[in-house]
Amino acid sequence: MFFVLSKVGWYLVQPLVVVLLLLALGLFAVAVRRLRTGLALGGLSFAILAVVALSPLGLLMMSALEERIPRPDLPAEIAGIVVLGGSFDTRIARTRGEPELNDAADRVTAALALARRYPEARIIFSGGSAALLADDIAESIPARQLFLELGLDPERLVLEEAARNTAENAVLSRKIADPQPGETWLLVTSAFHMPRAVGCFRVAGFDVLPYPVDYRTPSGSAVWQPSSASIRNVEKVHFSVREYLGLAVYWMTGRTDALFPSA
Incomplete structure (x- = not known):
């Protein structure tokens, strides 16, 4: 059951799906003559898409995840x-x-x-x-x-x-x-x-x-510079949101030992 709910739930809260749902609600509001509500929902969907696609939001979200556990010095032997x-x-x-x-x-x-x-x-x-x-x-x-x-x-x-x-x-x-x-x-x-x-x-x-x-963000001040390929910025928000939601759900269901595990 957990597996099914996690798959369905994630599909509904993906950033681009949320944008499309807001836009669809806005169009429906306009169709039933709720013009101000429709314009507000349409504007909100546009604003979310602009921030996700054009800002360093995804880089910053993913960088926090990637920096949480640094790569260690390797031992002489491993099993x-x-x-x-x-x-x-x-x-x-x-x-x-x-x-x-x-x-x-x-x-x-x-x-x-x-x-x-x-x-x-x-x-x-x-x-x-x-x-x-x-x-x-x-x-x-x-x-x-x-x-x-x-x-x-x-x-x-x-x-x-x-x-x-x-x-x-x-x-x-x-x-x-x-x-x-x-x-x-x-x-x-x-x-x-x-x-x-x-x-x-x-x-x-x-x-x-x-x-x-598989690091996907640069280090230092470069993390504030979004990619010129907007889809890459969207992708980073997409995977970061999934990971943060996964951390929260896994912690609440006892599958991890902490909300944000560290080394």
């Missing part, structure tokens, strides 16, 4: 690496028969670099199907193909193909890893997603060393 799904376009992989990476590709490339640095470490890729209505494949299917094509020893790769969200990533990865006292396990996911991931892994009883990747 394994847990890589969270989210880096493959499964619709393309399913229909074209080949793996296709998306904007979160750094999760895979960083994991492969770490695998070379630690040749004895196990690699757990956690990713099932997050589709709600359409039939889809587990993300672990294209992940296996790509990891092996890029030279990872199949003996080191373990696939977790049932997780549909971050909380399930944590619980199911812990069962597979069966971490022992004194072992160090790295957790690889996008930097903006790392606070929620760390909170989930702590609740699951899996002590991991967070290794954030």
Whole structure:
């Protein structure tokens, strides 16, 4: 039930969906001769879209998430690496028969670099199907193909193909890893997603060393400079809003150990 409600709820509160709903309400108000209400709703929808598309709002929101958990100094030895799904376009992989990476590709490339640095470490890729209505494949299917094509020893790769969200990533990865006292396990996911991931892994009883990747904001004063491609600004607000809502809902339902987990 949680999975279904989270998918439906997020669809309705996406920034662009909110803009369209406000605009639709405004047009309806005009149609029923509520002109002032209609103009107010239309103006509000335009203002929201302008701020989201043209301002540094998305950069600032995402930067706060990305800076929450810094990348650590790596130890001399580790037992394994847990890589969270989210880096493959499964619709393309399913229909074209080949793996296709998306904007979160750094999760895979960083994991492969770490695998070379630690040749004895196990690699757990956690990713099932997050589709709600359409039939889809587990993300672990294209992940296996790509990891092996890029030279990872199949003996080191373990696939977790049932997780549909971050909380399930944590619980199911812990069962597979069966971490022992004194072992160090790295957790690889996008930097903006790392606070929620760390909170989930702590609740699951899996002590991991967070290794954030896939940074999407610059550092320093450059974070105040929005992209000239407005869709990139919209995208950052979109993913930031989803992450902040996810943090709040996960905390309220006991899936993370804090509202805004830190290192």
